[in-house]
Amino acid sequence: MRPFPAPLPAAAALLAAIGASSMTADAAPRTTFTVSMPRPSTHLFELVMEVAPFPAAVESFDLVLPVWAPGSYFVRDYARNVQDIEVEGPGGPAAVEKVEKSRWRVRPARRARGPFTARYRVYANELTVRTSHLDETHGYGNGPSLFLYVDGRKDEPYALRFVLPEGWRVSIALPDEGGAFLARDYDELVDSPFECGTHRTYGFEVRGVPHTLALWGRGNEDPERLVADLSRIVEAAAALFGGLPYERYLFLVHVASGARGGLEHRASQSVAFEPTGFRPAKRYRDVLALFAHELFHVWNVKRIRPASLGPFDYTREVYTRDLWAMEGITSYYEGLLLVRAGLVEPKHALEAWGKEIRDHRQTPGAAVQSAEAASFDAWIRYYRPDENSPNVSEGYYRRGALIGLALDLTLRQATSGRSSLDAVLTHLHDEYGGRPTGYPEGAYEAHVSSVSGVDVSDFFRRYVRGVETPPFEELFARVGLAMREKPEKDEDEEEAGPKGAPPRRTLADLGWKTRTENGRIVVAEVYRGRAAYEAGVGAGEELVAVDGRKADGDLLRRLERDLAPGTAVKLHLFRRGLLREVVVPLGERRDFTYEIVPDPEASPARRALYEGWLGRPFPAEARPLDPPAGERLE
Numbered sequence: 001m002r003p004f005p006a007p008l009p010a011a012a013a014l015l016a017a018i019g020a021s022s023m024t025a026d027a028a029p030r031t032t033f034t035v036s037m038p039r040p041s042t043h044l045f046e047l048v049m050e051v052a053p054f055p056a057a058v059e060s061f062d063l064v065l066p067v068w069a070p071g072s073y074f075v076r077d078y079a080r081n082v083q084d085i086e087v088e089g090p091g092g093p094a095a096v097e098k099v100e101k102s103r104w105r106v107r108p109a110r111r112a113r114g115p116f117t118a119r120y121r122v123y124a125n126e127l128t129v130r131t132s133h134l135d136e137t138h139g140y141g142n143g144p145s146l147f148l149y150v151d152g153r154k155d156e157p158y159a160l161r162f163v164l165p166e167g168w169r170v171s172i173a174l175p176d177e178g179g180a181f182l183a184r185d186y187d188e189l190v191d192s193p194f195e196c197g198t199h200r201t202y203g204f205e206v207r208g209v210p211h212t213l214a215l216w217g218r219g220n221e222d223p224e225r226l227v228a229d230l231s232r233i234v235e236a237a238a239a240l241f242g243g244l245p246y247e248r249y250l251f252l253v254h255v256a257s258g259a260r261g262g263l264e265h266r267a268s269q270s271v272a273f274e275p276t277g278f279r280p281a282k283r284y285r286d287v288l289a290l291f292a293h294e295l296f297h298v299w300n301v302k303r304i305r306p307a308s309l310g311p312f313d314y315t316r317e318v319y320t321r322d323l324w325a326m327e328g329i330t331s332y333y334e335g336l337l338l339v340r341a342g343l344v345e346p347k348h349a350l351e352a353w354g355k356e357i358r359d360h361r362q363t364p365g366a367a368v369q370s371a372e373a374a375s376f377d378a379w380i381r382y383y384r385p386d387e388n389s390p391n392v393s394e395g396y397y398r399r400g401a402l403i404g405l406a407l408d409l410t411l412r413q414a415t416s417g418r419s420s421l422d423a424v425l426t427h428l429h430d431e432y433g434g435r436p437t438g439y440p441e442g443a444y445e446a447h448v449s450s451v452s453g454v455d456v457s458d459f460f461r462r463y464v465r466g467v468e469t470p471p472f473e474e475l476f477a478r479v480g481l482a483m484r485e486k487p488e489k490d491e492d493e494e495e496a497g498p499k500g501a502p503p504r505r506t507l508a509d510l511g512w513k514t515r516t517e518n519g520r521i522v523v524a525e526v527y528r529g530r531a532a533y534e535a536g537v538g539a540g541e542e543l544v545a546v547d548g549r550k551a552d553g554d555l556l557r558r559l560e561r562d563l564a565p566g567t568a569v570k571l572h573l574f575r576r577g578l579l580r581e582v583v584v585p586l587g588e589r590r591d592f593t594y595e596i597v598p599d600p601e602a603s604p605a606r607r608a609l610y611e612g613w614l615g616r617p618f619p620a621e622a623r624p625l626d627p628p629a630g631e632r633l634e
């Protein structure tokens with residue numbers, strides 16, 4: 001890595017004239033888009049699409065806009081933002097008729113190969129990484145929401161030009177040839193988001209490959225430190241896979257109020273952060289984790305992927321049972337990469353995994369929906385959550401991350417460290433990374449077995465297709481770590497008991513989540529099998545009083561802390577405007593997290609597994625373990 005000390009200018013401002021379709025070196029015709037934004041305050045991108053000539057004269061053809069963006073499994077119907085579409089061809093204007101929600105049929109004035117030029121506008125006023133956004137401060141373009149394709153011709157090369165407001169420049173991961181950015185096909189074109197404006201850019205190299213950090217907006221970030229830390233993350237990923245598979249890479253960052261999220265691409269990532277999100281250290285670790293997550297997707301999902309995830313069908317939902325591996329294993333590695341890069345201490349990663357394991361074990365839906373089922377239903381479950389979601393589902397991010405963790409530890413101990421999830425992913429990348437299509441759906445398990453030599457059929461049956469939870473206590477023990485329950489810190493500890501006394505571990509439990517709406521307390525979620533659920537309280541009801549006292553957040557918190565489990569409380573609730581009374585015998589819940597710490601008694605073999613896994617020395621001064629928390633209590 002070679003971070004440059006000072007900001008570098010991005011690509012020079014492009015004021016390209018709208019001309020004929022550009023030609024590649026081998027003279028293959030390119031369809032060329034010219035994007036302009038003459039009045040950014042209207043949020044309208046203006047697009048001119050010069051369609052490369054057809055091989056033979058056509059009577060009609062279809063223009064199509066994607067309904068979804070790869071990486072975000074939700075039908076967004078981007079066509080609802082398209083307006084003023086018209087097509088010009090030989091003999092004059094063509095007839096344009098909308099035949100489906102995202103499809104326009106074009107009938108030229110006369111049969112011809114071309115040239116055809118489509119002009120249209122796209123309203124872009126939604127600031128997320130999955131949509132496009134244009135105003136006086138910048139233009140962010142997310143390909144699937146902007147670029148039409150000619151049905152049947154997605155495999156052809158494309159070129160992209162910009163006409164920019166004065167003083168603006170563009171950042172994009174596509175190669176720049178004389179003012180035109182070239183894409184080998186439509187997939188690459190729409191996988192290359194762009195940022196136009198006066199954003200700051202910082203260039204750096206890792207293993208001789210140029211990387212750019214583009215920052216729009218300002219917050220409490222430290223760009224020099226970001227460059228240094230991103231370099232280390234990239235290097236850790238390159239070390240795992242034995243190199244970088246791209247010729248350049250763009251970190252496209254939005255810093256804006258209300259912003260949070262990321263979307264992966266083959267040679268770039270779009271991520272968004274709150275202006276205050278870069279400090280203190282704990283929040284900065286989350287920032288780095290998001291960068292690491294989206295970077296890891298360069299390999300896992302953009303190159304290692306099931307067949308349905310590239311090349312893409314943009315017209316409808318595509319299905320795979322492996323999103324737990326694409327997203328979950330990526331989530332697992334975001335923590336692992338940061339540890340290996342030396343940016344996060346192992347204890348922080350272990351603490352985060354401990355919380356995930358606790359939450360997983362406490363989610364009722366985890367016993368109902370498998371990781372494969374959650375993957376398949378992403379379109380209607382994960383992306384469309386409702387009040388019943390926790391009872392019937394568990395997101396494939398968390399569950400998949402825990403499966404990745406368990407699978408990695410299983411492979412490492414079964415092979416005494418000779419194989420691992422690293423080896424599986426490296427193999428899958430070598431095998432499929434360069435292929436035009438992904439691996440056959442259903443082949444993942446067989447690859448894990450053949451690479452590692454470990455029979456994982458039982459593992460997949462129980463934890464991937466089934467709803468069992470891996471035995472984490474046992475798995476961590478094999479790498480020299482002890483995992484056990486630890487009481488959560490109680491904010492009111494001093495009030496609850498004499499200072500120094502062990503914090504309480506058992507709380508009364510209503511088994512619901514509430515939210516405040518205009519000062520009213522509304523029941524948001526009611527968890528299956530717990531107190532409120534069993535007493536018949538439903539999500540959406542407004543809580544007005546508890547035991548005759550006006551309900552507020554403080555009262556609810558004190559109630560769970562101060563009352564004994566089993567106590568009956570009388571709730572007054574409004575359901576569809578009618579007041580009703582419900583008596584709820586309080587349940588009981590333990591308030592804890594999992595502590596995962598080095599075991600000073602761990603054998604040299606187990607210590608070696610730890611070091612091979614985290615890439616860090618086993619703590620020399622592992623402190624003697626306290627007696628298990630349970631022995632000190634009650």
Ligand SMILES: [Zn+2]
Nearest residue numbers: 293297327330
């Ligand atoms: Zn992801």
